Amino acid sequence: MLFIMPVVLIVISSLMQEFGWSSLTKDPTVQVLFVDNDHDSLSLKIKSGFRESQSFEVIDRLNNNLLTDSTAKNAVKRGEYLVAIVVPKGATSTMRANVRLSVAKTLAGFGIGNPGLVNGIVFKDSVDVKIYFDPTVKKTFKNALISSIRENYYKFQTDWVFKTFNQEIALQMPMYKAPKDAFKEILHFKEEYPSYREVELIPNTSQHNVPAWTIFAMFFIVIPLTQSMIQEREGGSLFRLLTMPVSYMTLLMGKVGVYLVVCMMQTAAMLLAGILLLPLFGLPMLVLGNDILALFVMSMVVSMAAVGYGLMIGTIAKTHQQAAAFGSISVIILAAVGGLWVPIYLMAPFMRTIANLSPLNWAITGYYSIFLRGGNLIVIVPQAIKLLLFFLTTVSITALYYKYKSPLNN
Amino acid sequence: MSRKPIIEIRELTKIYTGAEEPAVNSISLEIFPGEIFGLLGPNGAGKTTTISILCGLFPATSGNVTIDGLDSQTDMVKIKQVIGVVPQDIALYPTLSGRENLTFFGNMYGLHGSALRDKIDHYLTEFGLEKHAGKAVGKYSGGMKRRVNLIAGLLHDPKIIFLDEPTVGIDVQSRVVILEYLMEINKKGVTIIYTSHYMEEAEQLCSRVAIIDRGNIIALGNPKELVAEQPRFQNLENVFIHLTGKDMRD
Numbered sequence: 001m002l003f004i005m006p007v008v009l010i011v012i013s014s015l016m017q018e019f020g021w022s023s024l025t026k027d028p029t030v031q032v033l034f035v036d037n038d039h040d041s042l043s044l045k046i047k048s049g050f051r052e053s054q055s056f057e058v059i060d061r062l063n064n065n066l067l068t069d070s071t072a073k074n075a076v077k078r079g080e081y082l083v084a085i086v087v088p089k090g091a092t093s094t095m096r097a098n099v100r101l102s103v104a105k106t107l108a109g110f111g112i113g114n115p116g117l118v119n120g121i122v123f124k125d126s127v128d129v130k131i132y133f134d135p136t137v138k139k140t141f142k143n144a145l146i147s148s149i150r151e152n153y154y155k156f157q158t159d160w161v162f163k164t165f166n167q168e169i170a171l172q173m174p175m176y177k178a179p180k181d182a183f184k185e186i187l188h189f190k191e192e193y194p195s196y197r198e199v200e201l202i203p204n205t206s207q208h209n210v211p212a213w214t215i216f217a218m219f220f221i222v223i224p225l226t227q228s229m230i231q232e233r234e235g236g237s238l239f240r241l242l243t244m245p246v247s248y249m250t251l252l253m254g255k256v257g258v259y260l261v262v263c264m265m266q267t268a269a270m271l272l273a274g275i276l277l278l279p280l281f282g283l284p285m286l287v288l289g290n291d292i293l294a295l296f297v298m299s300m301v302v303s304m305a306a307v308g309y310g311l312m313i314g315t316i317a318k319t320h321q322q323a324a325a326f327g328s329i330s331v332i333i334l335a336a337v338g339g340l341w342v343p344i345y346l347m348a349p350f351m352r353t354i355a356n357l358s359p360l361n362w363a364i365t366g367y368y369s370i371f372l373r374g375g376n377l378i379v380i381v382p383q384a385i386k387l388l389l390f391f392l393t394t395v396s397i398t399a400l401y402y403k404y405k406s407p408l409n410n
Numbered sequence: 411m412s413r414k415p416i417i418e419i420r421e422l423t424k425i426y427t428g429a430e431e432p433a434v435n436s437i438s439l440e441i442f443p444g445e446i447f448g449l450l451g452p453n454g455a456g457k458t459t460t461i462s463i464l465c466g467l468f469p470a471t472s473g474n475v476t477i478d479g480l481d482s483q484t485d486m487v488k489i490k491q492v493i494g495v496v497p498q499d500i501a502l503y504p505t506l507s508g509r510e511n512l513t514f515f516g517n518m519y520g521l522h523g524s525a526l527r528d529k530i531d532h533y534l535t536e537f538g539l540e541k542h543a544g545k546a547v548g549k550y551s552g553g554m555k556r557r558v559n560l561i562a563g564l565l566h567d568p569k570i571i572f573l574d575e576p577t578v579g580i581d582v583q584s585r586v587v588i589l590e591y592l593m594e595i596n597k598k599g600v601t602i603i604y605t606s607h608y609m610e611e612a613e614q615l616c617s618r619v620a621i622i623d624r625g626n627i628i629a630l631g632n633p634k635e636l637v638a639e640q641p642r643f644q645n646l647e648n649v650f651i652h653l654t655g656k657d658m659r660d
Binding site: 235236237239240241242243244245246247 | 465466467487488490491493495497498499500501502503504515518519520562563
């Protein structure tokens with residue numbers, strides 16, 4: 001179970017994230033209800049923008065009936081669809097009128113046209129494009145959708161401003177000939193991922209997920225370790241061991257050795273799953289970093305930190321229930337705080353400070369340096385030292401607790 | 411019997427953290443090589459605490475203990491090499507087989523390879539467990555577990571064996587096998603320190619007994635002599651009840 005369950009966890013979480021990722025990038029799996037009351041250029045531009053993005057499937061009919069504001073709203077209310085967009089009647093004409101007035105006012109500033117007349121005209125009230133969201137929709141999805149609408153709107157408006165300028169100038173100055181290539185998009189966005197590796201690796205779900213869930217599984221060694229320690233204590237085996245010619249520290253180190261081997265085997269199983277198993281599910285293959293030694297060292301110090309933490313809880317906890325509850329919940333908290341689930345850069349400033357105190361954060365930072373940035377042994381030294389110190393601290397607390405507080409020794 | 415004690419206890423006291431009364435209250439005792447010495451007492455009298463200190467499980471609050479000429483405060487690791495401990499609870503791993511348990515504990519005493527295998531085979535045969543050696547200890551009967559529990563304390567041929575209630579809760583056959591074996595190894599010179607609630611068993615087995623109550627030794631001597639000192643009592647159990655009272659203990 002220690003090996004199978006983490007592998008299952010990696011596959012499922014990667015599939016889920018890949019699905020989520022794809023829905024915003026490749027496959028049009030998110031259905032958007034589209035109510036077109038405008039029936040003009042703007043609504044057509046927004047609709048075609050959605051289709052071209054390949055992120056959304058636009059639906060304008062339900063049961064062969066054209067959608068209306070209320071049918072779309074009810075469909076979202078019932079939870080049948082995540083989102084509905086209503087472009088109001090006259091949206092395009094309002095935009096055009098306002099653009100035309102804006103251009104005329106600008107030209108009037110140069111004395112072109114009829115300044116006296118245009119300066120007295122006021123802009124039409126703006127129109128609202130309504131978007132109904134299902135309450136379960138996440139903020140990131142909302143932002144992506146609204147950005148997509150805004151992008152299409154601004155493109156359309158910019159295009160319309162140019163056209164109107166040309167038309168107005170041509171009207172006022174008959175000798176003016178509008179150029180055929182007056183406008184060209186200036187900015188192109190090119191993604192690059194600076195890393196230590198020579199061949200650039202584009203981050204993907206496997207590169208993100210495998211290290212994160214591997215760390216999570218490694219720290220869950222706390223559960224079997226604490227259960228074994230308490231069982232030993234309650235069953236009397238520890239009593240016998242303590243009467244044997246070995247020190248308590250030797251016994252502890254014996255346990256550390258055994259569980260380190262288990263942790264390292266677990267890590268190897270999860271990395272192999274990333275390389276061999278994930279591609280079978282259509283997921284990207286995990287690419288190990290440039291430096292296998294760095295990966296080994298990082299895995300070793302993370303394992304040591306996890307085992308040290310387990311030893312400490314196993315010694316201090318009085319019952320199986322105490323150890324299981326505290327052990328599992330504390331690992332989940334450390335994982336959440338440490339940025340395994342939500343990236344640290346998305347956290348509030350004070351949470352970012354707290355995140356830096358989580359050993360799981362040191363672990364994920366080290367692993368990301370190897371897996372995503374192609375870092376070597378030198379790059380991971382700060383995280384490795386922190387994890388090593390965490391291990392030494394937890395083992396020291398364990399030994400001191402045994403010496404001064406444990407009922408077995410007092 | 412040599413007059414030089416193999417175990418010397420001088421004014422041994424143990425007060426547990428937070429306790430008002432000492433669990434062991436300044437007891438002094440000498441146990442000689444080759445003795446079967448019984449520590450008898452009602453529940454909570456201080457027997458297990460005394461044995462735990464002698465085995466190095468935890469330190470005494472005050473007092474001195476010397477075992478086989480070694481000071482327990484400075485030479486506990488060496489002392490642990492010459493003593494064997496059979497705890498009251500079944501101190502075995504239930505998911506491991508009898509043989510695996512014995513191999514693990516043998517390894518902890520520094521025994522390895524064929525020497526350990528031969529010893530384990532010998533003891534498993536001696537205690538009638540050879541057919542069950544591969545079965546998980548968790549599936550053993552109470553008597554079988556007690557026998558494996560005993561073997562685990564004998565594997566390294568200790569000079570002194572501490573047995574805490576070794577026959578509690580088992581069938582008559584297992585009890586007889588265990589007691590006969592203890593007498594057999596005692597004849598070979600092994601010193602046995604033994605606690606029990608079974609007065610009849612102690613009377614038969616022990617060369618001397620100490621009756622402890624509320625952390626104090628209230629009687630010490632040969633069981634027959636202790637009975638003889640109280641003419642109105644016919645056996646050790648009567649003497650024990652007389653000395654410790656009829657009040658039930660927690």
